[in-house]
Amino acid sequence: EDKVVQSPLSLVVHEGDTVTLNCSYEVTNFRSLLWYKQEKKAPTFLFMLTSSGIEKKSGRLSSILDKKELFSILNITATQTGDSAVYLCAVEVLNSGGYQKVTFGTGTKLQVIP
Amino acid sequence: DGGITQSPKYLFRKEGQNVTLSCEQNLNHDAMYWYRQDPGQGLRLIYYSQIVNDFQKGDIAEGYSVSREKKESFPLTVTSAQKNPTAFYLCASRFTGLNEKLFFGSGTQLSVL
Numbered sequence: 017e018d019k020v021v022q023s024p025l026s027l028v029v030h031e032g033d034t035v036t037l038n039c040s041y042e043v044t045n046f047r048s049l050l051w052y053k054q055e056k057k058a059p060t061f062l063f064m065l066t067s068s069g070i071e072k073k074s075g076r077l078s079s080i081l082d083k084k085e086l087f088s089i090l091n092i093t094a095t096q097t098g099d100s101a102v103y104l105c106a107v108e109v110l111n112s113g114g115y116q117k118v119t120f121g122t123g124t125k126l127q128v129i130p
Numbered sequence: 131d132g133g134i135t136q137s138p139k140y141l142f143r144k145e146g147q148n149v150t151l152s153c154e155q156n157l158n159h160d161a162m163y164w165y166r167q168d169p170g171q172g173l174r175l176i177y178y179s180q181i182v183n184d185f186q187k188g189d190i191a192e193g194y195s196v197s198r199e200k201k202e203s204f205p206l207t208v209t210s211a212q213k214n215p216t217a218f219y220l221c222a223s224r225f226t227g228l229n230e231k232l233f234f235g236s237g238t239q240l241s242v243l
Contacts, residue, residue: 017189022172050231058220058234059173066229104172106232115186116161118222118232120173 018043020107022121029128033095037124039105040087047116049081049088052104054123059104062090095128102126132157136221136235142243143208143215151206151238153221159233160226162204166190167218167237176219179204180226208240216242 019042029035039049048066052059063072068083076095081088092099105121134155143149153162161180165173175188179198193212198204204223208215218239222232 020172048229052232057218057236061231061233064229064231106173111186113186115178115180116226117175117178117186117188118163119175119189120165122172125170 018107018109018117018119020105020119020121022103022105022124024124025122026125027127029095029126031095031097031128031130033128034091034093035095035126037090037092037103037105037126038087039089039121041105041107041121042086043107043109043119045110046083047108047110050106050108050118051079051088051090052106054102054104055100062103092126095126097128097130100126100128134221134223134233134235136219136238138238139236141238141240143240144243146210148207148209149215149240151208151219151221151240153204153206153235154202155221155223155233155235156202157223157233158201159223160201161224162198163222163224163232164188164194164196164204164206165220165222167220173220176206215240 023038051062063079065081071080079090102123137152163178164176177196179185195207221235224230
């Protein structure tokens, strides 16, 4: 069974702090790893990683994938209250029937206080 | 505007009742997915489909059923066999090529009366 584990489950930081969110996985036929931010209802896309060791960056957010050790991290520098959200990690696999299954982790709830 | 529309936003189910959640997309996506989210939890996969008239069970398919008669539509029925249906349900879709991200609808909150 495909497994995606995120840590920590929740985190409270002060504005300006830097945070690192973790995602580890045990899957068969890995294709990509995705990060999403969920503030209210619909998750919004942050990053997709397919190659090991290549950092993806967007403003204060960055992410990197280690395919050998089977994990990814999401970094947020100089956090702001608007970064408060649930951050979801997902892994896409190609299962034995050729279907593209996308499995999510439990999420990390980040709260940034002024 | 292109997007994924889920309806209704809120739904109440009586004991022993089947209810159907609607998901429609006009993005011309091939694949569609249903997820369940419980408070403080991540998303758990219920069913997914890559082509019309074909779908696969996810990790928590028991008590649910789906159909995919049209490319644009992927309705989810929560049957009376699902004993704990109260949750937030999210529908998503994507193209089936390499490196394609998931797009989400705004969800349906289902509660039991």
